[in-house]
Amino acid sequence: xxxxxxxxxxxxxxxxxxxxxxxxxxxxxxxxxxxxxxxxxxxxxxxxxxxxxxxxxxxxxxxxxxxxxxxxxxxxxxxxxxxxxxxxxxxxxxxxxxxxxxxxxxxxxxxxxxxxxxxxxxxxxxxxxxxxxxxxxxxxxxxxxxxxxxxxxxxxxxxxxxxxxxxxxxxxxxxxxxxxxxxxxxxxxxxxxxxxxxxxxxxxxxxxxxxxxxxxxxxxxxxxxxxxxxxxxxxxxxxxxxxxxxxxxxxxxxxxxxxxxxxxxxxxxxxxxxxxxxxxxxxxxxxxxxxxxxxxxxxxxxxxxxxxxxxxxxxxxxxxxxxxxxxxxxxxxxxxxxxxxxxxxxxxxxxxxxxxx
Numbered sequence: 001x002x003x004x005x006x007x008x009x010x011x012x013x014x015x016x017x018x019x020x021x022x023x024x025x026x027x028x029x030x031x032x033x034x035x036x037x038x039x040x041x042x043x044x045x046x047x048x049x050x051x052x053x054x055x056x057x058x059x060x061x062x063x064x065x066x067x068x069x070x071x072x073x074x075x076x077x078x079x080x081x082x083x084x085x086x087x088x089x090x091x092x093x094x095x096x097x098x099x100x101x102x103x104x105x106x107x108x109x110x111x112x113x114x115x116x117x118x119x120x121x122x123x124x125x126x127x128x129x130x131x132x133x134x135x136x137x138x139x140x141x142x143x144x145x146x147x148x149x150x151x152x153x154x155x156x157x158x159x160x161x162x163x164x165x166x167x168x169x170x171x172x173x174x175x176x177x178x179x180x181x182x183x184x185x186x187x188x189x190x191x192x193x194x195x196x197x198x199x200x201x202x203x204x205x206x207x208x209x210x211x212x213x214x215x216x217x218x219x220x221x222x223x224x225x226x227x228x229x230x231x232x233x234x235x236x237x238x239x240x241x242x243x244x245x246x247x248x249x250x251x252x253x254x255x256x257x258x259x260x261x262x263x264x265x266x267x268x269x270x271x272x273x274x275x276x277x278x279x280x281x282x283x284x285x286x287x288x289x290x291x292x293x294x295x296x297x298x299x300x301x302x303x304x305x306x307x308x309x310x311x312x313x314x315x316x317x318x319x320x321x322x323x324x325x326x327x328x329x330x331x332x333x334x335x336x337x338x339x340x341x342x343x344x345x346x347x348x349x350x351x352x353x354x355x356x357x
Contacts, residue, residue: 001028001351004071005095009033010347012063014109015265016280017056018042019180020193020342024060024090025352035060035091036357041193044176045298046286051257051327057090058261059268063109064093066269072100079255088357090258108272113341115277116201118240119333124148128274129243132332135267141259142249144267145318148242152317153331156281157238158231159310160329163283165231166303168218178213188343198340203233238281241331246285246314248324257327264328277335284310285327 005028017023023041027034037053046052061077068075076094124132135144147153167173180194183206188196197206212218218226238244247267249260264280271278287299288311296304314326 002031004073005031005033006347008064008067008071008073008095011067011109012060013344013347013350014112015056015059015063016112016114016268017059018046018052018282019044019195020344021053021056022193022345022350023050023053023056025350025357026347027352027355031095033064033093033095034089034355035093036352036355037088037090038357039088045172045290046283048286048290048293048295050254051289052282052286054090054254054257055261055264055327058258058263059265060261061091061093061258062262062265062269065262066103066106066109068095069101069103070106072098074098079258089355090254105266105269105273108269112268112272113338114199114279115335115338116199116237116279117277117335117338118237119242119277119331119335121150121240122242122334124242124276124332128276131270131274132243132245132267135270136263139259139263141263142247144245144247144263145320146243146245147317150239153241153244154235154239155313155317156244156329157235157241157331159284159313160238160244160281160331161231161234162306162310163281163287164234165227166283166287166299166306168212168227168230169222170299170303171215172298174215174218183210185340192343192345194342196340196342199338199342201339238279238331240333242276242333244281244329244331246318246326246330247328248318248320248326250323250325252325256325260328264330267330271332275334276332277338279331281329281331282327285314285329289325289327 021041023038025036025038039050042053073095078092081092082089167177182188182191182194182196202209247260247264249256268278284307287307291307
């Protein structure tokens with residue numbers, strides 16, 4: 001691998017991904033990088049048709065674009081060159097030497113982090129709001145919708161925390177969560193995927209939370225309202241935000257989700273540059289992707305109605321038409337620094353030797 005590619009990719013792989021699954025794999029040929037999606041990286045209910053992973057690939061590609069300019073290379077990105085139906089090969093990126101360009105978001109790539117703490121409910125400065133809403137203008141990748149009204153933030157906070165209620169009412173989601181938590185830094189450094197417990201910013205000690213990995217215990221506690229209590233507590237945390245927003249776009253192809261990922265990463269890097277914290281709240285929206293396409297198999301009829309009702313709140317608050325896809329919601333505010341960061345794979349561990357993935 002050429003040194004410049006190594007330098008660019010080592011920065012780019014700091015992109016976020018669902019459950020820190022890091023679904024990207026790289027095949028390098030001269031000045032060309034083939035980016036593959038590893039579908040086994042995330043087989044959760046969240047990742048319907050690999051759309052969560054495709055958004056993550058878009059975030060990776062945005063990092064590559066920014067880092068390439070700083071290192072003096074222009075790139076050409078060919079998305080799904082073998083067709084949308086063969087989505088394991090997400091992109092082929094060709095690099096060509098050019099002049100070095102300053103990128104104001106470059107330093108934010110390594111600073112960007114998910115912050116799940118309570119934020120200060122302080123209003124955004126006008127310059128911050130304008131900077132956020134200008135992100136992606138003219139790209140055609142999607143649209144950023146933002147609300148700072150407290151009543152809307154409170155409603156969207158309950159939509160976001162509906163995910164946690166479902167986690168403690170649906171055995172598949174419950175088992176997925178607890179199978180992806182690492183309980184010590186040593187374990188996290190070893191696995192380098194999933195949630196390091198300290199990044200979840202739990203209000204209770206890890207030892208206490210760990211007892212809830214027993215599904216039989218959770219079922220018993222739900223008889224006295226445990227899952228609803230979790231829902232309300234997390235909604236309070238999410239409502240402590242300066243603003244909440246979504247990314248929406250017209251389209252339903254794999255390419256559309258990749259481009260929405262590029263927009264989301266540009267937004268996240270911008271908020272980081274502005275000294276703001278951000279947390280994605282995508283769970284219920286990803287579940288709605290399943291339901292909109294008739295996949296009801298994994299949820300009870302009651303849960304389907306909860307998901308639909310939650311999604312309806314999003315549609316109403318932002319005045320969306322039926323043809324707008326909304327897989328991404330987020331909260332923004334002044335949250336300071338998170339308690340910890342999750343570990344990641346090294347670039348060498350993400351390289352593949354052939355095109356057989």
